[in-house]
Amino acid sequence: MKIELRNPTRTLEIAGAMSVQKLLNKLDVNSASVLVICDGTLVPTDAFLQDDAVVEIRNVISGGAG
Numbered sequence: 001m002k003i004e005l006r007n008p009t010r011t012l013e014i015a016g017a018m019s020v021q022k023l024l025n026k027l028d029v030n031s032a033s034v035l036v037i038c039d040g041t042l043v044p045t046d047a048f049l050q051d052d053a054v055v056e057i058r059n060v061i062s063g064g065a066g
Contacts, residue, residue, distance in 0.1 A: 001015075019049070020036050023055070027057075035058045
């Protein structure tokens with residue numbers, strides 16, 4: 001599957017189907033700090049990703065009034 005990571009921007013190819021949580025573990029990414037988008041749809045950590053999926057992982061950014 002094609003993995004597009006943001007901040008810093010980079011693209012990876014990972015072979016095999018797996019759950020979102022397994023993918024995040026493999027990439028050493030904390031699931032509480034990112035949003036995972038598969039083929040244009042936001043997906044939960046228990047979703048299963050097919051080998052041909054295009055996955056984008058975006059960092060969650062929060063801010064407040066200063």
